[in-house]
Amino acid sequence: MTAPHGKDAARSLARAVRDAIADPAERAHAAAAIRDRIAALDLPAGEVGGYWPLGSELDVRPALHHLRTLGRTVALPVSGPRGSALVFRRWRPEDVLVKGRYGIHEPDGSSPELRPAVLLVPLLAFDRRGHRLGYGAGYYDRTLEALRAVHPVLAVGVAFAAQELEAVPVGAHDQPLDWIVTEREALGISTEREALRTSRH
Ligand SMILES: Nc1nc2c(c(=O)[nH]1)N(C=O)[C@@H](CNc1ccc(C(=O)N[C@@H](CCC(=O)O)C(=O)O)cc1)CN2
Ligand SMILES: Nc1ncnc2c1ncn2[C@@H]1O[C@H](COP(=O)(O)OP(=O)(O)OP(=O)(O)O)[C@@H](O)[C@H]1O
Numbered sequence: 001m002t003a004p005h006g007k008d009a010a011r012s013l014a015r016a017v018r019d020a021i022a023d024p025a026e027r028a029h030a031a032a033a034i035r036d037r038i039a040a041l042d043l044p045a046g047e048v049g050g051y052w053p054l055g056s057e058l059d060v061r062p063a064l065h066h067l068r069t070l071g072r073t074v075a076l077p078v079s080g081p082r083g084s085a086l087v088f089r090r091w092r093p094e095d096v097l098v099k100g101r102y103g104i105h106e107p108d109g110s111s112p113e114l115r116p117a118v119l120l121v122p123l124l125a126f127d128r129r130g131h132r133l134g135y136g137a138g139y140y141d142r143t144l145e146a147l148r149a150v151h152p153v154l155a156v157g158v159a160f161a162a163q164e165l166e167a168v169p170v171g172a173h174d175q176p177l178d179w180i181v182t183e184r185e186a187l188g189i190s191t192e193r194e195a196l197r198t199s200r201h
Contacts (some may be wrong), residue, residue, distance in 0.1 A: 010133055014125035017162050018056045027059065030160055030183035032138045035063040038120070039070065041179060044154055046117025047073045049088045052097065052105040057122050058158055065093065074116040078106045079139065085146040086139050088114050115147060121177065123159035130177045130189030131168040132157050144175035154178045161185070166191045 021027065038060075048144065051057075064074050075088035078088045079101040089107035097105035121140050125133040134140050136162075147153045161182040180187040 007133060007136065007171070010125055010165060010169060011136060012166070013135060014163055015056075018124070018160060021056065021160055021162065022056075026047065031062045032060040034058060034060060034158060034181055034182040035066045037181045038063045038156065039066055041156070041181075041186060043072075043118050044152070047075055047088075047114045049075045049077065049092075049114075049116035049119040050091070051120060051122050053075055054102070054104050054122075058160055060120055060122075060158055063120070064091070068093070073114065075116055076105075076107055077143075079104065082137050083142075084139075085142040088116050090114055115150065117145075117151065117152065118154045118156065119144065119147070121155055121157045123157045123163060123164045123180070125163050125168055126157055126159055126177075127165050127168045127182050129167075130157075130180065130187075131170055131174065132177055133168050134163075138173060141171075141173045141175045145173070148175070156181055158182075 048064075048067050050060050053059045053061065068074055074091050076091045076097075077086040078089055081084060089111040091107055091111070095107060095111065098108045100106040119140075121132065122134070123132045124135065144153060145156055153179045157177040157180040159180065159182055161184040164182075176191065177189055179189065
């Protein structure tokens with residue numbers, strides 16, 4: 001993809017690219033690859049915040065199930081009003097989810113609130129410097145900022161390889177990602193944003 005100017009233009013292009021990945025076998029293959037690549041990362045101890053797939057997003061549910069078999073506690077985001085940070089509540093496979101603010105499945109209020117040390121962040125687009133584009137509501141930037149004010153959080157962006165742009169427009173509030181995981185690679189983002197290291201399996 002060539003990077004269009006402006007975040008909104010980049011968003012609509014990225015959305016179209018993601019929607020175009022329609023083959024269920026290709027999607028299932030990507031979900032399994034993401035599961036394996038996340039399992040191979042040296043994740044810090046603590047709870048893992050995932051997400052429940054929306055529309056054409058990459059499905060991280062196989063990864064979440066696998067993390068549970070590794071003994072991890074998994075949480076899902078609950079969206080509050082625009083302008084707020086996401087709240088994470090514990091998710092277990094047997095839990096019944098409710099539809100939240102944007103029609104996204106979320107744990108109900110009886111599920112305990114957690115503060116994840118690892119966050120899987122759904123990406124609309126990304127570039128190799130680690131910049132990301134979300135839906136534009138700023139939820140993940142606010143959430144990472146709030147969580148990181150308390151303890152370190154490893155942010156792992158998740159996307160199809162096709163969602164890569166040459167350069168994603170940068171915003172003042174953008175919180176850095178530590179890794180970007182696609183079905184093709186796990187891309188480590190250095191804090192200095194200089195040396196990039198790529199692990200391919
Ligand atoms: N699966 C998933 N869960 C997630 C996110 C995400 O990106 N993916 N979020 C990441 O932030 C939060 C929800 N954020 C959202 C922010 C804006 C809109 C939004 O503007 N929706 C449009 C309609 C979008 C469409 O369906 O085309 C709207 O409501 O008008 C939706 C979700 C928390 N949970
Ligand atoms: N920590 C923050 N404090 C105040 N405003 C913020 C913060 N983070 C983001 N914003 C604001 O939220 C809006 C959306 O931000 P941005 O365009 O970076 O969204 P995004 O990264 O695409 O979305 P998301 O983080 O939800 O995935 C912008 O107007 C931005 O200024």
